[in-house]
Amino acid sequence: MDEIKECNSRNIPLPIQREVRQRCGFGCVICGMPLYEYEHMEEWAQVKRHIAEEITLLCDQHHREKTGGLLPKEAVREANSSPFNLKENASKPYDLHFSGKQACVEIGGNSFTCEDQGYGTAMAPISVDGTPLIGLILADGHFLLNLVVFDEVNNPILHIKNNQLFYSTEPWDIQLVGTTLTVREAHRKILIEIDFQPPNKVVINRGRFLHNGVEILVRPTNILITNNATVLQGCHAHNCSGGLLIGYHKHQIGGFMALGGVSRYLGDRKEALKFEKECLAKDRVLSSDSN
Ligand SMILES: [Zn+2]
Structure with missing residues (x-):
């Protein structure tokens, strides 16, 4: 873990973004929507680092639900380990x-x-x-x-x-x-x-x-x-x-x-x-x- 430096920029480097997209099946891990945001599963303020495994994809709705507390962190983690699109082998229409x-x-x-x-x-x-x-x-x-x-x-x-x-x-x-x-x-x-x-x-x-x-x-x-x-x-x-x-x-x-x-x-x-x-x-x- 030595090589992972604390990072002050919230911008996720492009190769890491791509790795996250590939791992998540190019869609929100909960619903498969092809419009999404990159979401740190660990609190950014605490970790201040960009590691592909710690980042997931959430659509607007599910991102909002997670931020507001309606969608538990555990549910996001669970979906992250089995993304919607990978289960279907296709994105949500x-x-x-x-x-x-x-x-x-x-x-x-x-x-x-x-x-x-x-x-x-x-x-x-x-x-x-x-x-x-x-x-x-x-x-x-x-x-x-x-x-x-x-x-x-x-x-x-x-x-x-x-x-x-x-x-x-x-x-x-x-x-x-x-x-x-x-x-x-x-x-x-x-x-x-x-x-x-x-x-x-x-x-x-x-x-x-x-x-x-x-x-x-x-x-x-x-x-x-x-x-x-x-x-x-x-x-x-x-x-x-x-x-x-x-x-x-x-x-x-x-x-x-x-x-x-x-x-x-x-x-x-x-x-x-x-x-x-x-x-x-x-x-x-x-x-x-x-x-
Ligand atoms: Zn969604």
Whole structure:
């Protein structure tokens, strides 16, 4: 314990914050909420030190309850030893506040805008093999954001389903600070960074969308599909049902760029081919039914 010096700053060093987030499953240890504060389990005035094991995560409500005495210290310690999100292997769903009759998503300087045209208008700015990685639904004054982020081994690790955000506890780091959600694969390695600008805008300028052996790299001024070195720069999609469509799509949707036969990265290629075969087989069954 010699190396632990008494510390006069209440600011917790960033590496310690990250260690606490990882240990607590990126959410309040009691309820899993992705908005939280760092809470010293020992009284700060007494210990005056920052040790990851002595710090936990509490959301506003549970922090207030603890400070006010309604939530006993022992309950916090118990939750700290078995955090909510780690038990569930997912964060508690959090509702994003999107609304309005129009929506805008900016991805690497390309814009995708959509206005409510009645009957639940839908748009898929990026879709791979029939899976919209980003989808917008506009209905009755509501803007519903849908998004899924896959990791390198094709596991979905972050979802937004009709504005409800939740994530797996598997990634190296996930952080929602202000309006910015950042998922990191490793130190200094961002998988994706999403800036929510409610009521009706989302901006993604850094990261990678991965699915079935396709890699879509997002940079501040363009999108690069690394499989075939296709670059999208300054594209604007307005009121169309699709944007960038890669791979096989059973339901024909119009987009400004449709890339059917994109070669896949090894390892996932088999999955993609299997998927395409299954879809084609289903199509054949459906069309022979209708004949
Ligand atoms: Zn809580």
